[in-house]
Amino acid sequence: MFHRVDLALAPFEPYAELLDPNLTENLRSLAQEMRGARIVHVNSTPVGGGVAEILRSLVPVSKGLGLDMDWYVITPSRNFFDVTKKLHNLLQGADGHLTPEEMETYTQYGGEANSLDFGPLAGDVWFLHDPQLLPLIPLIPEGRRPLVIWVCHIDLSTPNEGTLDAVLPNIHLADAKVFSMPAYVPPSLGDAAVYVIPPAIDPLSVKNQSMPMDKALSFLSNMGIDTSRPLVTQVSRFDPWKDPWGVVDAYKEAKKAIPDLQLAYLGASHAADDPEGKKILESLKAYVNNDGDIHLYGDSDIPLQVVDRVVNAFQTASDVILQKSIREGFGLTVTEAMWKSQPVIGGNVGGIRAQIQDGANGFLVDSVDQCASQIVKLLEKPEFKNSLGAAARESVRSRFLLPRLLRDYLQVAVEHVKPRQEAATEAIHPGD
């Protein structure tokens, strides 16, 4: 049920060159404090989606700082992910509820709960990511309970209340709870042991390291894009909250002013925990109605081994990047594109609002029409686009690079581990 994701150490020094010196110092001293403690991250998929993206970089860099850190994924039955995808949608505000059978599948990991072997996970601090991991908390054997930090990456600002109520008891069981934005903290949690920590990107990963423009353009050309004509792109799973239909509508509207415009939608996330994507891609194909300038890419169009480079190429060489979500926990795709000096046009929701300052480093939009008119503006005013793009890159550098996220996670761990260690010492040597 627990599968370790093997990752080599990554040296920290190249990151330090990008950071403000006080962040580097702060991070090194927290890493020093956590030396000797084993930290384990657990989530539900080794590839696809934002959490896997973060852990793939966070764990190697942590090792580079001398931390003892590992990453495990759960491998329950496929049925479990159908249920947790529904749960994810409900927690982000969809109507409905989990049936008693679905609830059983969720809380029992598709029937595997009784045979869980926690042995490999033994450690001092567990970071459990997202609602898929909540049912694990009450199953942890009492004698070996680590410090449990639950990290919620989704948008809980307008949840389906009945569904939130059903998972709240397990959230309460965590020693600390982390949310991406203040608005996502369920009010009933109060302030105790609740933290707001936005995610971050790895500036040195294959997906985010700087790619020469000619190389990026040759990738686009190989993917069937006419690189002599303007291109608007959205990189996102095929998911209703990413508003793929709105993306197509905005492109069609903008095309009235820019007739040679093309659209690319990259939804090759290869996410094991998102069984919904294929259906949405099929319905979107019908919706675009054979427009040869619309390019939709699913998992089967971009093999896993090259997807990071292809995403990098599209984020680097597209003329306009959209993230037209109608709910968004944070939106790493926004951060990734902004790091490549792209002023992103993003839906005025959730974590996108924390990243884009409207008119200063990108645009926030509330409708298809607004989105279309900002596409046209960016295409018609390249100098304005470049100045917004420079501001976009700097805002990511100062706020949303991976070492800042690691610093914030370690801060939570240190804050909670120390009192536990002191209590344990007191129990063994009272009054020392």
Ligand code: UDP
């Ligand atoms: N992604 C990808 N290929 C795709 C679409 C998405 O690698 O075709 C990646 C994207 O680059 C980002 C992550 O999946 O790193 C999506 O994270 P985000 O926070 O934007 O959304 P989530 O999928 O977690 O809702």
